[in-house]
Amino acid sequence: NTSSDQNPVEVFDSVSVVNVNLTVKTEIGCTDSTSLSIETFGLPEAEIVGETNVCVGEVALLEGTLLSGEPGGSVSWTGGPVDCTDCLITNASPTVTTTYMLSVIDGNGCETVEEYEVYVRNAVAAVIDLGQDTFACVNEGVQLNLEIDQSLVSIAWSTDEDGLSCYQNCPNPLASPEGLTTYQVEVTNVDGCKSIDSVTVDIIDDSREFVTDDPVICKGDSVSLNVDYGTSPQWTSEEFLACDDCPEIQVSPDTNALYFVQVLSENGCTIHDSVEVVVQEPMPVEAGGDEVACINEGTELIGTGTGQASWSPADLASQPNDFQTQVNPTETTMFFLTVDDGVCQNRDSLLVEVLTSAEVFAEGGLVCLGDTIELTGEGLAEDLLWYDNDENIIGTGTALPLVPRESEEITLVGVLNGCDSDTAYVSVEVIHSPVFGYPESITLVPEVSFQILPSVDSTQGYTFEWSPADGLSCADCPDPYVSLTDEKTFSVEIFDPLTGCSTTEDIEFKVRTRCNGDLFTVPNAFSPNQDGRNDEIFVYSAFIGNFTSWRVFDRWGAEVFNTTDMGQGWNGSYGGKSLPPGVYAYIIESICPIDGTTFYKAGDITLIR
Missing domain, CATH: 2.60.40 (Immunoglobulin-like)
Structure with a gap:
């Protein structure tokens, strides 16, 4: 195509690159030429989809889509009210049927315009209001309040956002978002008209410390x-x-x-x-054990604990704020130690007893002859000294073991430095054990029964226990019968329940097949002093039926006792008068039960007064 216009206009109907030549000629015939390369671009392509039929007050969603074109351009909605004029997607709110136009200019500056008609029918959408944007407290929810002016068919909350207690047909759900969230609701009325509103819920965290620090x-x-x-x-x-x-x-x-x-x-x-x-817990506090002090001497108190110490009465302590202090009360005083560790106070106490002298107590008692008794003493004293009747020190300390041979009085002296000493007296009563004077040895012939008789007739309530029991007629009587074929030793324990004392005597039994003096046993001493023990002396033998006589002589050979009854004892008298102490001789005559011959036994007896 050619043109003689100085500024020609050319419409390009295809995408291409066109070279244009310009030639200029002057009036005198001079010419000059230049050329220009023109590149043509295609128009951008766009489309609109969305609601085509809405109610009065209803929002129509218009979605523009750029199908082609150079990036970097712009868009613009015109024709009616929209929420966003420079967005591809926007909400339109027409009140009458309206044609909306979307102008798209691409990066090359090429523009295209798309039209979209939204028909507004004769029905009115509900007016809804979610109110102002609100907030929810952290870990709490907020109730959304949807206000509506007419009857509805349905309520639908957008499920794009979490945190609602209800999404369908609930006007007032509880919103519990985790962060800033916008909730949208779509309401449909009986005419099928839809209304949309939204509300933004923010999260407020008012958490803080508002109470006392941990005490x-x-x-x-x-x-x-x-x-x-x-x-x-x-x-x-x-x-x-x-x-x-x-x-x-x-x-x-x-x-x-x-x-x-x-x-x-x-x-x-x-x-x-x-x-x-x-x-x-209060820390342990120990003021120490009770103290004893002599008047004007004082004593040292040593307490223990963790923290600051304080003694009271403070005026009686040399260092009342130290655990270790010297006190010098003039009378018995209770001292208190208080320890403060910064949190707790704990207290303990002790008694300082002020004395003018030591105080001691002692306890004696009864003891069987030959047994040990332990005397005990106690009291307020540093040293305890035990003295006998001759004022000899026989022991120290709180206990004195003693084996007395006779009743006596023991003295206990308590010594306390700075104080006068104190004295206590105890009596020790020695009780003699029961004595029955059984013979130490008895000789028998085989299988002849013999009754063991004590030298004292009265048992005085004593108890007896023989061992071994084999060969005896009884094991708990004072005078059992014995029959043996072999030699054997028996022990008898005699117990006095009134005194608690006991004694044990052994009797050896010998068995002989011929007769001699060993078949008779006579104690070597007795004491006829009317004390109930060994007041008479007897002859013991298994041959009572074969006994002939028993005679006793003084040192000059005069007969002082004669009997043919072996069961009769001598009481140390002659003619009704007590004989003096001394050694007396005796002769026993008997018939041997084995061969019928006569045999004798001679010996001596010591009479003790």
């Missing part, structure tokens, strides 16, 4: 817990609370305890806090 208290003490922020406090705990809705509470737990409290913040949010009361 440490001593067991048995109380502490105040205070709320310094918020309103409407509500306390909870496993411990008993005198007031659970007070801003300040007084507690006194026995062990570590947690207390929980909630308040309303300035924004109306419920916020929580807690406090732990740590209960500390």
Whole structure:
């Protein structure tokens, strides 16, 4: 194509590159030429999809799509009211049937315009209102309130956002978002008209510390817990609370305890806090054991504990704020040691007894002859000294073991430095054990029964225990019968229940097949002093039926006793008069039960007064 116009206009109907030549000729015939390369671009392509039929007041969603064109351009909606004029996707709110136009200019500056008609029918959409944007407290929810002016067919909340308690047909769901969230609702009325609204819910975190720092208290003490922020406090705990809705509470737990409290913040949010009361046991305190001090001497007190010490009465202590101090009371005084470890105070006490002299007590008692008795002494003394009747020291300390041979009185002296000594007296009564005077040895012939007779007739309530029991007619009587074929030794324990004393005697039995003096046994001494023990002397033998006589002579050969009854004893007298102490001779005559011959036994007896 050619043109003689200075500024020609050319419409290109295809995408191409065209070279244009320009030739200029002057009036005098001079010419000049130049050329220009023109590149043509295709128009951008776009389309619109969306609602074509809406109600009055209903929102129509218009979605523009760029099908082709150079990137970097712009879009623009015209023709009617829209939410966003330079967005590809927008909401239109026509009140009458309206044709909307979408102008698309691409990066090459090429423009295309697409039209889209939205028909508005004769029905009115519901007017809805979700109100102003709101907030929810952290870990709490907020109720959304949808206000509507007419009857509805359905309510649908967008499921693109989590956190609603209900999404279908609920006008007032509870919203519990995790962060800033916009919730949209679509309402459809009986005419099929839809209305859309949205509300943004933000999250407010009013969490903070608002109660007392964790306190440490001593067991048995109380502490105040205070709320310094918020309103409407509500306390909870496993411990008993005198007031659970007070801003300040007084507690006194026995062990570590947690207390929980909630308040309303300035924004109306419920916020929580807690406090732990740590209960500390008082540290052990020992003031020491009770002390004894002589007047004007004083004594040293040594206490133990952890913390600051304090003695009272302080005016009687040389160093009242030290664990170790010297005190010098003039009378018996109770001293208290208080130790403060910064949390707890604990106290212990001791008694300082002030004396003018030592004080001792002793205890004696009864003891069987030959047994050991332990004398005990105690009291306020540093040293205990035991003395006998001759004022000899026989022991020291709180116990004195003693084997007395006769009743006596023992003296205990208590010595306390700085004080006068004290004396206590104890009596030790020696009780003689029961004595029955059984013979030490008895000779028998085989299989001849013999009754063991004691030299004392009265048993005085004594008990007897023989061992071994084999060969005896009884094991718990004073005079059992014995029959043996072999030699054997028996023991008898004699117990006096009135005194608790006992004695044991052994009797050896010998067995002979011929007769001699060994078949008779006579004790070598006796004491006829009318004390109930060994007052008479007897002859013992298994041959009572073969006994002929027993005669006793003084040192000059005069007969002082004669009997043919072996069961009759001599009481140490002659003619009704007691004979003097001394040695007396005797002769026993008997017939041998084995061969019928006569045999004798001679010996001597010591009479003791």
